[in-house]
Amino acid sequence: MMHGYTLDINCDLGESYGAYRNMMKSDEAILPLITSANIACGFHAGDPATMRLTVERAMKHQVAIGAHPGLPDLQGFGRRTMEITAREAYDMVVYQIGALEAFVRANGGRLHHVKPHGALYNMAAADIKLAEAIAEAVYQVQPELYLYGLAGSELIMAANRIGVRGVSEVFADRTYRSDGRLTPRSQDGALIEQPEAALAQVLRMVKYDKVITLDGAEVPIQADTVCIHGDGEHALTFAQTIREMLEAEGVDVTAYQAD
Template sequence: MIRTVDLNADLGESYGPWRMGRDDELLELVTSANIACGFHAGDPDVMAETVRLASARGVAIGAHPALPDRQGFGRRNMAISPSEAHNLVLYQLGALEGFVRANGARLAHVKPHGALYNQAAGDRSLADAVAAAVRAFDPGLILVGLAGSCLIDAGLAAGLRVAREGFADRRYEVDGSLTPRSRSDAVMHDPAEAVAQVVNMVVKNTVITRDGAPIPITVDTICLHGDTAEAVLFAQRLRAELKTRGIVPEALGGRSRAAWTV
């Protein structure tokens, strides 16, 4: 049996004349794109162009909703209620869906961004609100969340298909959470180290924490942050390494529906 794994990237995070990331190059290497919906990054023109590029390359399109925090790039925690979380996710899904439909494409998944992702990973009430918004919008969408987190549990409880996410370029804590970006060592910059981490996750179902302890992890999709300088190099090296191990990059929606239900 051929082993597959999804490779995703957070894209469409430019704004007006300000450019972020190398989206064109990453879209040649990943199988899924999480497109910013205007709250933390992106604008109507960037959203439209990113959807067009992803659709033209056959890359699965996902929404990347965030907290309303442009100045903080959506990475600062905010005290929001479950009701607010539900509505801001629903709002952003509707915004991106307009561009998706206009391109004759379809929305495949939803992956919260930044602080919304991390807060929902540890707060079941927020996770339930996010999952409820996704289900209300389209129960056929896949909810992407941190492997082993509340977001995965909430998605399953809501009857959604879920994808357990691992990170190529982020360090982990012993509880399975991501190392806070406030730490200088939170993000990996060495391609070899990042590739080795992914291989451990995909092949051995293990990740080595910041403290050097191995913990179990099961992943369906691997994130390559589009805003890091090394993203394209990471993706190139990772695809090459996966190929040598007989592991095929494949978008989440490429598998049968039964594979994503419990």
């Protein structure tokens, strides 16, 4: 049994919009199994009604709420790289945090964190200027917010320089390269298809602070929060299994809080 370990389980939610409500049912089912929700803010997905409903449901389940700002690309679901300046990144993030925070406040809650989405997340992981712009946006809006970013990335380092509390995120169902970054989705082997392998990867990251890369190397990694994707075919079963496994190993599954 492990003792003294904690881990936040986060999931991207509220990614329906307009007439497309297919995600809402799975969102409600997965909420009791996670500890933090990253709610889409209308740029890559989501709309005002979806944001409000998702905030209400997250509060009902006492799940920490985060803004999930993305690139303005509904057709590409925010996963296509765009050429943007640091100033544009700053403005996009401030705008989207403000929109989601308004719904949280209107429901009597408090915003917990910010986690960039998709291509914006990956771009900020490698680009110092974009990372600093996003961290600065969070700091200027609400400096006590947590900023979720890829473990070991430029975004985490920028957060620490600017004075925002960075939270190192790991992924259960994604493979890693030897530089500690995620294998791009466009490459073979980017996704871990077998639940058993994904569960083993999470346990190794939490217990030993290490991950085995796609080429078999072992690299250090910090795991403050693990992302569970809520839109996969077996997402609900996987979320339930991973939570049960962590709790069985003595891990305290709870929303991230700084020491």
